[in-house]
Amino acid sequence: MTDQNHYEIIVIGSGPAGFTAAIYAVRGGASAALFGGMAPGGQLLQTMEIENYPGFTDPVVGADLMQKMMKQTQRLGARVLQESIVSADLSSRPFKLKSSGGQQYTADALILATGAQARWLGTPSEEKFKGKGVSGCATCDGFFYRGKEVAVIGGGDSAAEDALFLTKFASKVYLVHRRDKLRASFRLQEKLKSNPKVELVYDHVPEEFLGDAKLSAVRLKNVKTGETRELAVSGAFIAIGHTPATELVKGQLKLDEDGYIVTDDRTAASVDGVYAAGDVMDTRYKQAVVAAGAGCKAALEALAFIEGCPKRA
Numbered sequence: 001m002t003d004q005n006h007y008e009i010i011v012i013g014s015g016p017a018g019f020t021a022a023i024y025a026v027r028g029g030a031s032a033a034l035f036g037g038m039a040p041g042g043q044l045l046q047t048m049e050i051e052n053y054p055g056f057t058d059p060v061v062g063a064d065l066m067q068k069m070m071k072q073t074q075r076l077g078a079r080v081l082q083e084s085i086v087s088a089d090l091s092s093r094p095f096k097l098k099s100s101g102g103q104q105y106t107a108d109a110l111i112l113a114t115g116a117q118a119r120w121l122g123t124p125s126e127e128k129f130k131g132k133g134v135s136g137c138a139t140c141d142g143f144f145y146r147g148k149e150v151a152v153i154g155g156g157d158s159a160a161e162d163a164l165f166l167t168k169f170a171s172k173v174y175l176v177h178r179r180d181k182l183r184a185s186f187r188l189q190e191k192l193k194s195n196p197k198v199e200l201v202y203d204h205v206p207e208e209f210l211g212d213a214k215l216s217a218v219r220l221k222n223v224k225t226g227e228t229r230e231l232a233v234s235g236a237f238i239a240i241g242h243t244p245a246t247e248l249v250k251g252q253l254k255l256d257e258d259g260y261i262v263t264d265d266r267t268a269a270s271v272d273g274v275y276a277a278g279d280v281m282d283t284r285y286k287q288a289v290v291a292a293g294a295g296c297k298a299a300l301e302a303l304a305f306i307e308g309c310p311k312r313a
């Protein structure tokens, strides 16, 4: 390892929390690198229209917003690597990290902004039809369902957005939710209800995905009556929330029972010099703008922390 692989602050994750942290780190005078994975941008890459991120008069496409954040981060002098961190040793400082490219890196302070991964139902038939009709990404796969009937599973903003997006291609979109009230924002609910292609199916959960080589139907169970029915669809999009991406630090940092990194109100995790920002620690808001704010806090705290670290040549 060369000293070129040492940074005062290393950020892992390339959503709004990660980029904001790296921006504040370099503007605060630290050497900083951000590991963004193969496709930097995080969850917003799959969001078509964002109209609640300040600064954009018209809705902005998620991928465009993330491109702007990445370019801004690079222009300010942070190194952005399209690699992942595959292991982290937080037992002593500087922290030791290994990248997917096989390189070792060290950091005086670490900011974890690894976000969250889409959840799956976890049933055998879901697994069987993944890529054959069952998908976790409407933005990626919606195009293949032109003129077909599809179902979206979930009742939050993601499910609502996916359902609306799919109406551009599909002839009909069933939104299947396990309760009789959606969790999605009022505005999205209004859009769903006024879209003639959307049919809301309340109080139902998928029991089994059915078909031969490809998905042809979903057997739904009414959670109130126990009755089942088959919905003939060629596609089923799972949008039931996310799980924090904390595999890297399991056993090294304090996590809550759902796997989120536990921080104090200044984003400090349970090991000195380690901070967390965004959906990896946010159990409540999970909004891009909140993640960006947390990234800013984490960087300011990390900058204060490295003031006390021994200087390197």
Ligand code: NAP
Residues within 6 Å of the ligand: 047, 049, 050, 051, 052, 121, 153, 154, 155, 156, 157, 158, 159, 161, 177, 178, 179, 182, 183, 205, 239, 240, 241, 242, 284, 285, 286, 287
């Ligand atoms: P979410 O808000 O956690 O919603 C997950 C949905 O899936 C809930 O309706 C939940 O039902 C349902 N669900 C969970 N587990 C299930 C299971 N095993 N079987 C069936 N249904 C299940 O997740 P999200 O929609 O991904 O949103 C995450 C965060 O990102 C939210 O804070 C959201 O506001 C934000 N977001 C914002 C935008 C935007 O502003 N444009 C877009 C996307 C996401 P219950 O309701 O019964 O719990």
